[in-house]
Amino acid sequence: MRTLYRASLVHTLSHPPKGEWVLIDGRHVQRVGSGEPPQSDRVIELPGATIIPGFVDAHVHLTGTGVHHQAPEVASARSPQELIEILRKVVKDKDGPVLVHGYDESKWDRPELPTIDELDGVTEQPLAVVRVDGHLTLANRRGLEESGALDADGAERDTDGYPTGTVTREANVRLRHWFQQHLADHDVEELQLDAASLAVAHGVTCIHEMSMPKERGMRDLEILVRHRARLPLDVVPYVATTDVGRVLDLGLRRIGGDLPVDGSIGARTAWLFEPFADHEGSGAGYFGDDELAEFFHGAHLAGLQVGVHAIGDAAIEQVARTWERVYQALDSRERRHFRARRHRVEHFEMADGALVERAAALGLAISVQPSFDAEWGHPGGLYDRGLGWGRAEGMNRFRTLLDRGLEVGAGSDSPITIIDPLAGIAAFEGHHDPAQRLHREEAVRAYTIGSARLAHQEDKKGSLAPGMHADFAAYEVDPMAVDSVEGLRPVLTVSLGRDVYAA
Numbered sequence: 001m002r003t004l005y006r007a008s009l010v011h012t013l014s015h016p017p018k019g020e021w022v023l024i025d026g027r028h029v030q031r032v033g034s035g036e037p038p039q040s041d042r043v044i045e046l047p048g049a050t051i052i053p054g055f056v057d058a059h060v061h062l063t064g065t066g067v068h069h070q071a072p073e074v075a076s077a078r079s080p081q082e083l084i085e086i087l088r089k090v091v092k093d094k095d096g097p098v099l100v101h102g103y104d105e106s107k108w109d110r111p112e113l114p115t116i117d118e119l120d121g122v123t124e125q126p127l128a129v130v131r132v133d134g135h136l137t138l139a140n141r142r143g144l145e146e147s148g149a150l151d152a153d154g155a156e157r158d159t160d161g162y163p164t165g166t167v168t169r170e171a172n173v174r175l176r177h178w179f180q181q182h183l184a185d186h187d188v189e190e191l192q193l194d195a196a197s198l199a200v201a202h203g204v205t206c207i208h209e210m211s212m213p214k215e216r217g218m219r220d221l222e223i224l225v226r227h228r229a230r231l232p233l234d235v236v237p238y239v240a241t242t243d244v245g246r247v248l249d250l251g252l253r254r255i256g257g258d259l260p261v262d263g264s265i266g267a268r269t270a271w272l273f274e275p276f277a278d279h280e281g282s283g284a285g286y287f288g289d290d291e292l293a294e295f296f297h298g299a300h301l302a303g304l305q306v307g308v309h310a311i312g313d314a315a316i317e318q319v320a321r322t323w324e325r326v327y328q329a330l331d332s333r334e335r336r337h338f339r340a341r342r343h344r345v346e347h348f349e350m351a352d353g354a355l356v357e358r359a360a361a362l363g364l365a366i367s368v369q370p371s372f373d374a375e376w377g378h379p380g381g382l383y384d385r386g387l388g389w390g391r392a393e394g395m396n397r398f399r400t401l402l403d404r405g406l407e408v409g410a411g412s413d414s415p416i417t418i419i420d421p422l423a424g425i426a427a428f429e430g431h432h433d434p435a436q437r438l439h440r441e442e443a444v445r446a447y448t449i450g451s452a453r454l455a456h457q458e459d460k461k462g463s464l465a466p467g468m469h470a471d472f473a474a475y476e477v478d479p480m481a482v483d484s485v486e487g488l489r490p491v492l493t494v495s496l497g498r499d500v501y502a503a
């Protein structure tokens with residue numbers, strides 16, 4: 001069936017760059033044109049509207065997004081007392097283990113976390129409250145005990161040896177995994193569906209799902225793959241495992257994704273060359289050099305695209321050093337094809353000019369989250385406090401990445417920041433360092449074509465031309481020209497030819 005979407009303006013991000021209508025046939029774009037439109041079976045009139053290609057969010061945790069949106073008010077707490085009050089309301093009509101996500105103590109006047117006694121006072125059920133970045137979780141005694149997290153590395157204890165209710169690293173992974181296992185398959189499906197609905201309401205037509213089997217089990221991905229046709233958007237799965245055989249068995253051509261090489265700055269677990277400014281130590285890498293090299297090499301030779309999470313400068317340097325070593329071990333024919341694989345680095349936040357150069361030389365593809373800078377990158381923000389301005393100032397060099405010709409795609413890391421590309425585009429435009437800001441069209445391209453390229457999908461997604469997927473969104477104003485895109489929402493979103501959202 002051929003459907004015509006008639007707007008005032010269509011930005012194709014292709015050739016020709018503009019049109020007035022889009023004709024689709026089933027799942028694909030047949031033509032974009034101007035003037036008198038051709039015959040069609042159905043006409044959708046969008047007078048005055050502007051159509052742009054659907055956004056591709058290159059870094060999403062769907063189930064986690066669903067969990068966050070069950071109790072989004074957790075993010076608005078501004079003190080430990082407020083957080084405890086909100087938690088009391090959230091647990092009120094729940095029985096069984098309670099998992100919530102999204103507090104951010106870096107926004108509080110005094111960033112003191114609630115004590116384990118306060119957490120125990122919220123509920124007798126096992127309770128876990130995941131920090132906004134996912135790398136640290138608060139839990140009551142029952143949650144810590146039943147999940148087995150107390151025996152794992154990263155379960156914090158006070159000077160008398162009693163648990164504080166704070167877990168990071170392995171203990172955090174174990175705790176979250178245990179809570180996740182208490183969700184029924186149906187609950188997981190609903191959480192994923194809620195998250196996908198939220199995404200299409202913001203003009204997103206494709207997400208790269210960063211599956212975390214250590215925290216959510218393989219079941220989480222299996223459920224997603226099983227019901228993905230029911231979802232209103234397209235999903236490209238990446239699995240955070242080093243098990244190449246498993247990924248090949250799943251029929252995937254990608255591995256790793258958000259596989260962490262280090263932690264986060266918020267949890268003070270990022271791996272740094274120099275210690276944190278306000279915290280002991282400089283984090284640690286989660287992989288030995290040889291172990292990481294074996295993984296990269298094996299996955300590359302198996303024909304897979306590899307992605308890893310790296311935030312701290314030492315972690316990013318380890319990733320660069322390891323890819324250089326793998327590259328050296330390849331024969332000349334294999335080397336010629338290396339860059340085309342676009343191995344990914346997620347976050348890449350503390351990369352200085354030299355690390356950007358090394359990534360460029362390797363042809364690495366960078367998956368950035370511009371809203372991290374808007375949330376935490378400005379003077380006085382979390383990065384400044386955790387690292388000092390000397391280091392925080394040089395983070396997230398978006399302009400340098402583009403200028404050096406790296407592949408750059410963009411995402412939200414939802415639920416860490418909201419799944420709203422226009423918020424991300426506003427963050428690109430408002431970078432803390434004016435020299436690193438992107439212009440509107442560059443920012444839009446990063447969130448469409450750039451992200452599509454990160455998954456080798458630029459022949460299907462990210463622009464509108466004959467044969468491309470019918471993925472687009474229509475807005476009452478022109479998102480390319482309006483002064484500020486903040487708060488702008490589509491009136492219609494179309495994904496794979498289906499009208500999946502209408503305001």
Ligand SMILES: [Zn+2]
Pocket residue numbers: 258309346347
């Ligand atoms: Zn990550």
